[in-house]
Amino acid sequence: MNSTYLDRSRRRLHGSLAFTLINLLLVWLIALRYVPFLAVPHDGLGITYLIVTWIGHFGLLALLFGMPLWLLSLIVPRKLLWLPASLLATAGLGLLLIDTVVYAQYRFHLNHFMVSLFLNDKNGEIFSFTTSTWLIVAGVVGALLAFEGWLAARLLRSPRILQWPLWRVVGVLLLALVASHAIHVVADARYQRSVTQQTGIFPLLFPATAKDFMQDQGWLDPRAMRAERVDINHDVPDSLNWPQEPLTCRNGKDAPNILLIVLDSWRADEFGPRVTPQMQAALEGQGRHYLNHYSGGNSTRTGIMSLFYGLTGNYYHQLENSQTPALLIEQLQEQDYRLGLFASASLSSVGFDRSVFASVPELPPTPAGDTPAERDRQMTVNWLDWQQQRRQGDTQRPWFGMLFYDAPHGYSVPAGDAEPFQPSAEAMNYLDLGPETDPEPYHNLHRNAVYHDDKLVGRVIEDLKRHGEWDDTLLIVTGDHGESFNDFGRNYWGHNSHFASPQTQVPMILHGPGVEPGRHDGTTSHLDVAPTLMRHALGCSNPFGDYSQGRDMLDGELDHDWVMASSYLNTGIIEDDRITVIDGAGDWGVVDRQLEPLEESISPAVREAMQTMRRFYRP
Secondary structure: OHHHHHHHHHHHHHHHHHHHHHHHHHHHHHHHHHHHHOOOOOOHHHHHHHHHHHHHHHHHHHHHHHHHHHHHHOOOOHHHHHHHHHHHHHHHHHHHHHHHHHHHHHOOOOOHHHHHHHHOOOOOOOOOOOHHHHHHHHHHHHHHHHHHHHHHHHHHHOHHHHHOOHHHHHHHHHHHHHHHHHHHHHHHHOOOHHHHOOHHHOOOOOOOOOHHHHHHOOOOOHHHHHHHHOOOOOOOOOOEOOOOOOOOEOOOOOOOEEEEEEEOOOOHHHOOOOOOHHHHHHHOOOOEEEEEEEOOEOOHHHHHHHHHHOOOHHHHHHHHHOOOOOHHHHHHHHOOOEEEEEEOOOOOOOOHHHOOOOOOOOOOOOOOOOOHHHHHHHHHHHHHHHHHHHHOOOOOOOEEEEEEEOHHHHOOOOOOOOOOOOOOOOOOOHHHOOOOOOOHHHHHHHHHHHHHHHHHHHHHHHHHHHOOOOOOEEEEEEEOOOOEEOOOOOOOEEOOOOOOHHHHEOOEEEEOOOOOOEEEEEEEEHHHHHHHHHHHOOOEOOOHHHOOOOOOOOOOOOOOOOEEEEOOOOEEEEOOOOEEEEOOOOOEEEEOOOOOEEOOOOOHHHHHHHHHHOOOEOO
């Protein structure tokens, strides 16, 4: 009796596995719909990666989707097993087919938010299907269900199924999967664009990387690897229509110098006579202060990306994987600007070496110093030395400088330096924080770090004035994102956790040629910075919509109805009275500006944002 039961269970299990593997052929066939959005590789490693990932990754998805059926095969009689098998297969293939449609439209994969958007799209603003389309879909689903039912019944009753080498096939799939991740580890470390730019098209793919580990072991020199490939062709991925038209830019004789100063984790309420007296004194009555300015992210990666690209965060991984630099940087290079890029923390740690600055041959090493404050001080010295050397050469050549300070992010104040804000914590330890923790000492420590960096920025500004370059330099002073101190009593500390003002609203001050001093009350965004520089400093006459989602910051009427910010995983659409948050898994919710949950509803701004996000995807 037990032997008969085990034999029948074994036959049902083999039949279920065979059913899964045959459906894998249909998975591969449907997945061909992703191909138009794939940058097809032309080198051996890239082609090999495409083949093994296609086999192994989709094989893994099929096997995972088939596991419930295998478990059912151990308890459900053969005569009934065909029904759950056909339903499961039809559902899986249907979801994959829908995902290809969603990806074609928005370049991200199916998730809960897209389903909610579809269900709430009563007027067809986002999705529009005719009656004939619905009839075709119904017919395809019916035919697929019938086919799957027939296939499952046939395989489950076939005695020859035990002779098929099914487990060998599974072994091949798993071997291809391991090979795929191994190739990506090597390619990522070697800046092999033909491999890394493929990853975005595969649903639920999380490729392995080990660059930091390999560097720690002494197996890899990332700077040398990058230097070998920095001259690769920086063509935009085939899946992007960006820019939509070739740029038309002219470099006039009086091209301004450009200096971008960024303080990491700098809140909007930390600019003023108490926290930043040096900047306040230098820019009061001379600069244009944007009072309602938002970063394009609540983290460094998306905040800096939005500054340089003028694009929303959904494009970041595609640009990084294809090692596509910012048009702003490329145009500066084309117009022969001398580049002085200085950062207190490593630019490669968040991927800027293979995205924003991918076309820059050599990025600066991390300055000497044991703490962020010490490195900020040394970076400022390095900048002043660079300026001195530059002035001894061709002074007619315009320059672009970037100073990226890190002390506020590290809550770092030099020993013995003034700490005007008291009581101040000695250090930031997130493990000590909780909903009942008094935020004032930690916020004061952060203010003291900003106060320290303000003095360094003051030295930079004074150097420009002393050498007669102040009036000829277009200066941008801002933060990459903000910082939370349990502002709303919800135990949020730091950044990268929500999209309310403490983490997304940052200072923004412009000064220089063509900038009218004063205050700007309208809502502005980091996405506006790149197109403003491209238009007014680099002479690009294209409409902003050709290459950016931002607008002109020198337009006195600029006032966005909504702005968008991204984290490493999530996206926030920020309106005057609400924030719609879409997380990396596609779940979504709505909160007010103090993070109080609101009733879930999709506003017109969210629909508009979805259209904006897809602007530069090639149809």
